[in-house]
Amino acid sequence: MAIDLSVSWLGVNMENPLYNASGVMCRSREELDAVAASAAGALITKSCTLSAREGNPEPRYATAPFGSINSMGLPNAGYEYYLDYAKIYDHASGKPLFVSISGMTLEENLTMLKAFRDAELPCLVELNLSCPNLPGKAQIGYDFAASSHVLSEVVKVYDKPFGVKLPPYFDPVHFAEMASVLNSFPSLKYVTCINSVGNGLVIDIDQESVVIKPKAGLGGLGGDYVLPTALANVREFSRLLDDKHVIGCGGIKSGREAFMHILAGATAIQVGTCLYEEGVDCFARILNELAAIMEAKGYSKLADFRGKLRTM
Numbered sequence: 001m002a003i004d005l006s007v008s009w010l011g012v013n014m015e016n017p018l019y020n021a022s023g024v025m026c027r028s029r030e031e032l033d034a035v036a037a038s039a040a041g042a043l044i045t046k047s048c049t050l051s052a053r054e055g056n057p058e059p060r061y062a063t064a065p066f067g068s069i070n071s072m073g074l075p076n077a078g079y080e081y082y083l084d085y086a087k088i089y090d091h092a093s094g095k096p097l098f099v100s101i102s103g104m105t106l107e108e109n110l111t112m113l114k115a116f117r118d119a120e121l122p123c124l125v126e127l128n129l130s131c132p133n134l135p136g137k138a139q140i141g142y143d144f145a146a147s148s149h150v151l152s153e154v155v156k157v158y159d160k161p162f163g164v165k166l167p168p169y170f171d172p173v174h175f176a177e178m179a180s181v182l183n184s185f186p187s188l189k190y191v192t193c194i195n196s197v198g199n200g201l202v203i204d205i206d207q208e209s210v211v212i213k214p215k216a217g218l219g220g221l222g223g224d225y226v227l228p229t230a231l232a233n234v235r236e237f238s239r240l241l242d243d244k245h246v247i248g249c250g251g252i253k254s255g256r257e258a259f260m261h262i263l264a265g266a267t268a269i270q271v272g273t274c275l276y277e278e279g280v281d282c283f284a285r286i287l288n289e290l291a292a293i294m295e296a297k298g299y300s301k302l303a304d305f306r307g308k309l310r311t312m
Helices: 029-036 079-088 106-119 144-157 172-183 223-240 255-264 273-278 281-297
Strands: 007-009 012-014 018-020 061-064 067-070 097-101 124-128 162-166 188-193 197-201 218-222 245-249 268-271
Touching: 018 281, 067 223, 067 273, 079 097, 079 106, 097 106, 106 124, 106 144, 144 172, 172 223, 188 223, 197 223, 218 223, 223 245, 223 255, 245 255, 255 268, 255 281, 268 273, 268 281, 273 281
Parallel strands: 018 268, 097 124, 124 162, 162 188, 188 245, 245 268
Antiparallel strands: 007 012, 061 067, 067 218, 197 218
8 A cells, every 4th residue: 555644734745744853953054954865854943043052051961761851052053044044945855944933032033033034935934932941031832921922023024824833731721722822823824732841850860960951950851751741732732723733743753653643633743852862864764664554554644544533
């Protein structure tokens, strides 16, 4: 049976639903080129700020027993670097380019959005409302009134389709509140669920120490730790959002987790911790495993099972 892994959405076509999560293999042109040359169906840049940032002090990433912990602090080359990359990127390659934006202030976000708007490039913008690893900076996504204000200002200057990256939510009331905010903006076409689960703590019992330096060891959790939370967010926003796509992100290390995210309603999937640990070869492996699962279940395309999770 022929297995079709392609995805058509937001006016673009992807050969398959996988790409990197913003923050992994995306800070430099060389890393972005490596993702573009891999089996991934798309690529996304590092969340960029107005000016370049070195980020938090090292060590700021560590492998943990069931995933990873990090407190990167938005290290990036500044938005003009990624704008220049978007200008030279081969948009006809068949792999869409997403650009992640995470300004330190609303004014910075608006400045960057205007620059990408005026460049008239076919890249897709993802506005990060959820960076949990900046000391002293709250996550906008947990303040629903502030999120609504930010998005109201964004749509005044950015008239193209765009998406947002969200933090994890844990309460049904919060799912509903954020969905209500997002549904108020028709040009907001997709959400990415989830960013890392913020402010976890991993301890090395042998050293009797934390494993990363920033924030006295607190950092965002990824990998196996976050899979159930990510799936819950994907399923709930898939149910609650009107005519918007959900990108699944969190805990994907094989075809099984990719299948789960799509079953929960994800249109496309971002890979983070697994990509960091394994490199770009993980894309081909995960896709082969996903195709094998689909063939065993008698599914020929992703739409056959997307969003069809059964409940009891």
